[in-house]
Amino acid sequence: MGALRPLPYRVPLIDGESTGSYITRLAIRHGESVGHLLATVGEGKSAAEVDPRLSELYLNAAARQRLAALGGRPLAQLTRALASLRDEHLLPGRPETAEWKWPWRPHSGFLVRGCALCAARRGVFDTVWLIRPDPWHICVRHGRFHDTSRDDRMPFVDLSPGxxxxxxxxxxxxxxxxxxxxxxxxxxxxxxxxxxxxxxxxxxxxxxxxxxxxxxxxxxxxxxxxxxxxxxxxxxxxxxxxxxxxxxxxxxxxxxxxxxxxxxxxxxxxxxxxxxxxxxxxxxxxxxxxxxxxxxxxxxxxxxxxxxxxxxxxxxxxxxxxxxx
Known part of the structure; x- marks a missing residue:
């Protein structure tokens, strides 16, 4: 694969976001399918067109570098925000071949809904999914409890009474x-x-x-x-x-x-x-x-x-x- 030019629009980074959630937002912002972007990032396979609320996307080092270039972000900045891109979570693989995998379930951790108010402060209005060691997350800024529930009718629990x-x-x-x-x-x-x-x-x-x-x-x-x-x-x-x-x-x-x-x-x-x-x-x-x-x-x-x-x-x-x- 040749060198990548950054996409026209840079999407804001959310701390702790899953890689699958980030690339889904990147695709939506540019009116493309996630599959098309992944084909640009590297070679890989998925169980299906996996919803980012269901599983996590994993890359090897070469694909990680390509994703950083595609998103117009320094690699260090991207890995600080997206936990699954850190070295301990990378797929093994040949350094010259960019590869990715999107399995049915995360290899480790839980996919937890991110705080919509925190995302909106960054200019993000799509649903954000975090990858967390625990199956819940408490936003101390806005007093909201989020978990792995995919029910959009009750995306959080208001903690103002507690x-x-x-x-x-x-x-x-x-x-x-x-x-x-x-x-x-x-x-x-x-x-x-x-x-x-x-x-x-x-x-x-x-x-x-x-x-x-x-x-x-x-x-x-x-x-x-x-x-x-x-x-x-x-x-x-x-x-x-x-x-x-x-x-x-x-x-x-x-x-x-x-x-x-x-x-x-x-x-x-x-x-x-x-x-x-x-x-x-x-x-x-x-x-x-x-x-x-x-x-x-x-x-x-x-x-x-x-x-x-x-x-x-x-x-x-x-x-x-x-x-x-």
Missing amino acids: PHVVQAEHRRIHLVRRLGPVGRLLVADAFAVLAHPEGLLPRLGTSRTTPLRLLPAAIHLAHRMAGLERLRLDHRLVHSDYSRWLKKAQGDLGQRLSVALEHWSQLHKPLQLPPLPHCRAARVQVRDYRQPASPHLRAVPEMAPVNALTCLRWDVLARDRHPYG
């Missing part, structure tokens, strides 16, 4: 921004604690609005966990810290979660330090705190759901493919 949910989402964003991958792991562990059978709480995925009920408690718990985890990763955790933390957490969250909380704390025991004289040099410093450690994965996949991130494994795992959501 401002505590928006406040909890603000706290979640701040926690993940401050702690990075560790923050995501702690949020996943908090949802997993709430999923313990003795807690008698609904689990993620049991109804559309379950996340709204669980999120404030989960984020409160994740902040509690962060205090203990900070001591652990700084190699300052001692036995008395466990008992003090557990007693305070149980007081906040109730005795029904005692078993789950104790289980979590026991999995997060002090890290083993290397033998002297290298011990001091190996200590985890504040600037290094964004890195996860045992019992969690060293690498935190961008689109991993709760059940893939948490270190907790309850008996619900044996009964449900997606036990937490």
